[in-house]
Amino acid sequence: MVDISRAYQALADAGISYGPSFQCVRDLYRLEWNKSIQITQSGGKTETSLAVDTMENGIREAIASVLGVVQKWSAHKAYAGGRLVIVTEKATLDTDPDLVAAAVWGFVRSAQAEFSGGRIVLVDLDRSTESEAALTFTLASKEDVFAIRKGTPLIPRLSKVAISSNQVLISPETSASASTLDVSGTVLITGGTGGLGALLSRHIARAYGAKSLLLITAKSAHLSAP
Structure with missing residues (x-):
């Protein structure tokens, strides 16, 4: 189990900064x-x-x-x-x-x-x-x-994590630019036809600019676009 406040502090001590458009921290709970x-x-x-x-x-x-x-x-x-x-x-x-x-x-x-x-x-x-x-x-x-x-x-x-300004770590733009995820081709997501798969697909498309995603599953199901 990880203490989220300690994890944030460790990253902050490492010099990781944030940008003005950071939005993700509001959805963190503990x-x-x-x-x-x-x-x-x-x-x-x-x-x-x-x-x-x-x-x-x-x-x-x-x-x-x-x-x-x-x-x-x-x-x-x-x-x-x-x-x-x-x-x-x-x-x-x-x-x-x-x-x-x-x-x-x-x-x-x-x-x-x-x-x-x-x-x-x-x-x-x-x-x-x-x-x-x-x-x-x-x-x-x-x-x-x-x-x-x-x-x-x-x-x-569950309660929302209270994060001060000096604990906010990294912006979506910084995260996307620093990522090693290659979105130049087709991104394959296995087990991607459920709710989590839809969320991940949207995130990859919006944050990383992926144009082609392939979602596969072991089960036959009626699928809709994520």
């Missing part, structure tokens, strides 16, 4: 952990849930174990209306994270995308008694990702 809304113990309904602690095994064994729990839970009719609560410790927000817990955290974040309605809840604790005590009433929230630190629930949110 992940921040904010205090969640206050939750009371009586504020939520009781739901069926399971808890999985991180294990003192290797990363592969830990992920395989959690995968097995997720598969059994999703196939069991008794849990059809409930949530699966997976609890890790020091998986995120720590300068010295538990690497096994961090791997489980990343795996579960991917698994959450497969289940709608917040059916899988992921919580990371800091091994404090206050956070353990806050776990029960935190689950009354509709959020599906938490980090609890010293009893305070935190939720992840």
Whole structure:
């Protein structure tokens, strides 16, 4: 994981400047952990849930174990209306994270995308008694990702990166002129028929002046010009 502010500072220290037409920086975001809304113990309904602690095994064994729990839970009719609560410790927000817990955290974040309605809840604790005590009433929230630190629930949110004038690095014109991308012929973009392909195609055409682009895909689909 890269700290975007440190990355900007490193490039600025290297003497990279910017031009007056720079526009891209306004679309940069970073992940921040904010205090969640206050939750009371009586504020939520009781739901069926399971808890999985991180294990003192290797990363592969830990992920395989959690995968097995997720598969059994999703196939069991008794849990059809409930949530699966997976609890890790020091998986995120720590300068010295538990690497096994961090791997489980990343795996579960991917698994959450497969289940709608917040059916899988992921919580990371800091091994404090206050956070353990806050776990029960935190689950009354509709959020599906938490980090609890010293009893305070935190939720992840994207926020715009605040960049001062001396941190703005490089203009589109400078970027295009310094690039080694050869647009004199046809630019081939593989897997380019989706949304990202369309965005990339427009960028190459506008910023680099490409006149001929070829977008290919492994799937047959109805295509429209990007």
